[in-house]
Amino acid sequence: MTEQNMAQTTIDKLKSQIGSQVTLRGWVYKLRSIGKIWFLVLRDGTGLLQCVVVKAEVPEDVFAMESRLTQESSVIVTGTVREEKRAVGGVELGVSGIEVVHVAEEYPIAPKEHGTAFLMDHRHLWLRSRLQHAILKVRHQVIKASRDFFDSNGFTLVDSPIFTANAVEGTTNLFKVDYFDQNAYLTQSGQLYQEAGALAFGKSYCFGPTFRAEKSKTRRHLTEFWMIEPEMAYCDLDEDMSWAERYVEYIVQWCLEHCKTELATLERDTSKLEKVKRPFPRITYAEAAEILARKGSDFKPGSDFGGTDETLISEEFDRPVMIHRWPADIKAFYMKRDPANNDLALGVDMLAPEGHGEIVGGGQREDDYDILLKRIRDNDLPVKPFEWYLDLRKYGSVPHSGFGLGIERTVGWICGTKHIRETIPFPRTIYRIEP
RNA sequence: UCCGGAGUAGCUCAAUGGUAGAGCGGGUGGCUGUUAACCACUAGGUUGGGGGUUCAAGUCCCUCCUCCGGAGCCA
Known part of the structure; x- marks a missing residue:
């Protein structure tokens, strides 16, 4: 087993992994950008996790991914787990790397209200x-x-x-x-x-x-x-x-x-x-x-x-x-x-x-x-x-x-x-x- | 099957019988701590189908279709 595989984890286990370097596999739940920082809320089936990408802390190609990624794109994210009261769930990931597995087409279910018929x-x-x-x-x-x-x-x-x-x-x-x-x-x-x-x-x-x-x-x-x-x-x-x-x-x-x-x-x-x-x-x-x-x-x-x-x-x-x-x-x-x-x-x-x-x-x-x-x-x-x-x-x-x-x-x-x-x-x- | 309600932009909804609109989502640009972020610009339409009334229909009438809620029946 490689070192990378050993760090493989899921969002529900992160509370006990604060300070560790981990890799998570999931999907983009939401994206927010404020310029030189952007936030990726990751969904992996076990929970949601806010991942933070800072321009000064990652390679240029990683930071540039914000413009490529869409809601529900599949990604493998690597970073350091840290406590953060502002994040949902109380922990967040300081991102060091992102691997894009698939860029999703425009996702039909937007983060807003929808009717039941449409959702069904x-x-x-x-x-x-x-x-x-x-x-x-x-x-x-x-x-x-x-x-x-x-x-x-x-x-x-x-x-x-x-x-x-x-x-x-x-x-x-x-x-x-x-x-x-x-x-x-x-x-x-x-x-x-x-x-x-x-x-x-x-x-x-x-x-x-x-x-x-x-x-x-x-x-x-x-x-x-x-x-x-x-x-x-x-x-x-x-x-x-x-x-x-x-x-x-x-x-x-x-x-x-x-x-x-x-x-x-x-x-x-x-x-x-x-x-x-x-x-x-x-x-x-x-x-x-x-x-x-x-x-x-x-x-x-x-x-x-x-x-x-x-x-x-x-x-x-x-x-x-x-x-x-x-x-x-x-x-x-x-x-x-x-x-x-x-x-x-x-x-x-x-x-x-x-x-x-x-x-x-x-x-x-x-x-x-x-x-x-x-x-x-x-x-x-x-x-x-x-x-x-x-x-x-x-x-x-x-x-x-x-x-x-x-x-x-x-x-x-x-x-x-x-x-x-x-x-x-x-x-x-x-x-x-x-x- | 019966009663009631709704079909307009990708979604949620506006629009006295008189030029089809907004918010969200998408695209482009801006922003070093966002929480459904925010700001600016931008693209996007056979108004469910068919027929009728009218100078003029998203709007009124008829009809069909689809969906939603309830009743009956049941877990």
């Missing part, structure tokens, strides 16, 4: 900007925390397929694909397969993309989104809710500890997240309906909650709230009924605070063969594609439960972003499939 058209470049970078860093940590949580609690990763022959919830619109000469769909949930996983491994989970062909046009919807779905054998609704609150608490506390810089960049009020500690309130659907009645919503009892209703309910609590025991009519066929009231399903939804909507949906599954078969028929679903699913009730059926957590809505809540489309690298919405 340039999503592949927008990812480089501070806020988008921070949001996706949080997304990464949410996913890491999720895997850590389930991996260290005895769950086995059992990936569900993306192509499926059956519609989990029957009623919702699925993306149909030509699967050779047969119809297939893109999955809208990996849950059914996790039930097989839980009966094989005790506790299993999957994490992958799911697809909904609904023509939703709201800040809470994507046609392609990522869901993490755990499923537990020998688990009833109460235990299911305990898993959900442990998991959500874990993710939020993990991000508070590991995403301090990003949450500060996003100007997130973290005091709201610090309150996300167990136990979370658990209320019934009927109690939630009472809250809405008291607050004057025009909500119709027996129906599902709309976005506004969810916000009204979540405003009552300072942490996520779990709503359980729903009218069976509005829930999926596979949900087990409440032994105390056959009209109610043992389902649970978790609403995030601050109006970020439903982040978790789940419940206890019907484990009786005859009842499940009847439900499939009552819902006018074809029995054939569900035969394997029914088998799970023929060979060692047990009470089991699970849930799914929407990654994008969770990231949106933790980051405090208004639009869910900023929480996924390349969002897919009804009118956007590019870039």
